[in-house]
Amino acid sequence: MSPKRPIKPGASTTSPETPFILPDIGPPALHRLPLNIAPHGEDRVSVDYPRTSDQSSSSRHAPLEIVDLPAETHITPVVVHAPIEHFFLAPNQLSRLPEPNALSGIREIGTQRNFVDLQEGGTVLLGIDSENQFRARLNSDYRPSGPRLERVEGTLTWRVKPSDEGAGGSDSRLTLKRLRNPDDDPQEVVAPKRSSTSTGEEWSDPWKKWDAPPQQASIGSIEVDGIRFLLVPRGTDPDHPIVYIKNPEHWVYDFDYMERILGTDLMQQPRGAIRVPPANQWEIDPNLPFQHPLKQYIATYFPLLSETSVKKVARHQFGLANDGDMATGVGLTRLRQTFNDWKRGNSTPHPPLADPLLxxxxxxxxxxxxxxxxxxxxxxxxxxxxxxxxxxxxxxxxxxxxxxxxxxxxxxxxxxxxxxxxxxxxxxxxxxxxxxxxxxxxxxxxxxxxxxxxxxxxxxxxxxxxxxxxxxxxxxxxxxxxxxxxxxxxxxxxxxxxxxxxxxxxxxxxxxxxxxxxxxxxxxxxxxxx
Structure with a gap:
């Protein structure tokens, strides 16, 4: 048996796949997928079906129990990372990268930032996981979160490593069965006949389930289509035309919490809302305020900044926009406007927000x-x-x-x-x-x-x-x-x-x-x- 590798003092002992668990104090954990995976040693996991448009906000659903499936049932493995396209660099960054190394195909910027061109097209930032395997990563990743990569032999390009390598040969077998609640029809049982793939469409607008608890509904809230939503504090301009609804499970948004949301589930970020004439009713903006973590915007438009500088600039920019450490409606709009000005090359009304030198x-x-x-x-x-x-x-x-x-x-x-x-x-x-x-x-x-x-x-x-x-x-x-x-x-x-x-x-x-x-x-x- 080979000796264990010594652990560097202060180094993390978790792997990239280890779920990040928030402490008891502070904002609650975010949930993107509809399933809560049971810990090892437990046989069951409760699952709530998503509410459909014809169900009331107070409806309850029976939990599901995982039990043995027949041998012929096919189970599709769960993909634990975003598709490779999520990690592609913006086109305006490519001309600023150095030439690929003649042996490895890696484009090196310093010792910390390495990029590779993919065989199927696109260029990604390269990282190394805890098992010394190459993965695609985002500039905001603490650990690489993308699929594993490998160099295509005899070329300077890379590709996504086939997912079946290293997989075990044993087949998993399980099925889903609805457990009856007291108010269920005794004859109602859900038992799938064959496996199916969830498209995730029912999770595309999670804000529709952000109805405020009754005890909080009167404090800084608006009503849209009969649903009462809590608001991010408006900030220095209480009459600003754009407001932002938020998940009632989220407390306040400081820089770190906002980055965590944007890095784990973009759909859970606050959503903009504005009054629409002539009825002057509130409507939710269908566009996401931010498409990336805030640090990724900095790294995209100022690509040679060191990782330390990127983080400090993003944090400082967040504080300037919001006039403090916590997100406000005015501050989120200022950030969106700044990022849009960068994208379109517009003159900015807030130069200190738009230039790290200022x-x-x-x-x-x-x-x-x-x-x-x-x-x-x-x-x-x-x-x-x-x-x-x-x-x-x-x-x-x-x-x-x-x-x-x-x-x-x-x-x-x-x-x-x-x-x-x-x-x-x-x-x-x-x-x-x-x-x-x-x-x-x-x-x-x-x-x-x-x-x-x-x-x-x-x-x-x-x-x-x-x-x-x-x-x-x-x-x-x-x-x-x-x-x-x-x-x-x-x-x-x-x-x-x-x-x-x-x-x-x-x-x-x-x-x-x-x-x-x-x-x-x-x-x-x-x-x-x-």
Missing amino acids: MLPTLATSSGGPGLSRTLELPALTPEGPLQRLDFDLTRQEWDYFKTTQSGVELKRLMANILNRQGYDVFTPTPSSSFPALVFRRKNHPFVFFVSLYRVRGKKIHQPLNSGPDTADARLNTQVGYPALQEILQAHAENRLVWLKGGSQIHASQPDSIFIVRDDESRLATLADL
């Missing part, structure tokens, strides 16, 4: 004394804590090349490439290697960014006071070029200019990274000399 706090620089330097201490690169910096993933080849060059021109070229792949328009870098800097902007908002670039060893950026923009080698038109200079002068006059610092950081206590932070150091103090 979400960054302004870090103060300190002076070391007369004739010395200004110092900015970079925030630590940690998975927890507030959003203070943005970090980007590079492919291993890009990072290895970047570490071998010390040229300021190469530093500008690398950062310009990263910004372009994030959807920014960067003014053409100049050939000057002194005090490297870039000017860039985004089409859907009016702000202009100026980023000074550094190679940082340790955690502090030092800038000598005698290297200000008034010195000959650091003149702004030399640094960024005349067209960029005109752009920043105009933006500065209209208070649309944002100052940033970025570059590479190598520190013993954290992974090497490409970063951007926001600071308060204006480089325009001596424009009269330019």
Whole structure:
């Protein structure tokens, strides 16, 4: 017998298939499927049939008992993951991926994000489960949740691994029988003659079963088609035209709970409702507010952000939209509008919600004394804590090349490439290697960014006071070029200019990274000399 693999301290001992059980305190568990699977050792499981349109909300249904089936009955295995199409990347992300590895076919971005092209079409993010098997995954997955994948021999493409591999040869046999309730007809028995596949159509509109308990119906609720629904708090605008109904089993929606719902069952998210003239009655919006977890929207439109940055940006954006930690009707509408603006390339009415760079706090620089330097201490690169910096993933080849060059021109070229792949328009870098800097902007908002670039060893950026923009080698038109200079002068006059610092950081206590932070150091103090 081979020895057991040691378990790393703090590592999870559960597998991806282990159901996530909520603690006794906090929002209740979500239920998507109509069956509650019995624990091991139990012979029965109670199942409630879904209510049909001609049944009242108070009707009760008899539970079902699982007993032995005849040998000829066919049982279809339950698929425990979404179809592979659910994991496809959006088309606008594909052009930004690196070329496949010549041996594995894997497209690598850093050490944490690997992508593969499928034989039947589509590209997915690749993960490894607890059994060291490759699976498709979403960017929001804590553990890979998609089907298992394997490389097609002799090619650079992958495919879904056949589901019958490794399956046991024994046949399961079971059937369903209705148990009579006291008010049932004594002759009524449900016994299927053969197996059938549920289409799930009866679960497509679960909100129709969200009728509020009588004791809560008068508190923040609306009535639609004779059903009383509880509402998500409306937020800062009580007269906002869109409201959101919610499952009465859900308490309040903070960021983590909202992500859990969007990651496990999109159909359980709050649904929008609006008054429709001329009767001015409430109607439920047939469209889902969100098609993905919130983090996936960030990762889609800013694809090079590190996983830590994606999570922090999504959490910060949620707080900005809702003016606090809990979801409101106004906040959910702001998020929907922002994601729609990203998709369509519209100008956004809320720029700080739409750009991670505008979400960054302004870090103060300190002076070391007369004739010395200004110092900015970079925030630590940690998975927890507030959003203070943005970090980007590079492919291993890009990072290895970047570490071998010390040229300021190469530093500008690398950062310009990263910004372009994030959807920014960067003014053409100049050939000057002194005090490297870039000017860039985004089409859907009016702000202009100026980023000074550094190679940082340790955690502090030092800038000598005698290297200000008034010195000959650091003149702004030399640094960024005349067209960029005109752009920043105009933006500065209209208070649309944002100052940033970025570059590479190598520190013993954290992974090497490409970063951007926001600071308060204006480089325009001596424009009269330019």
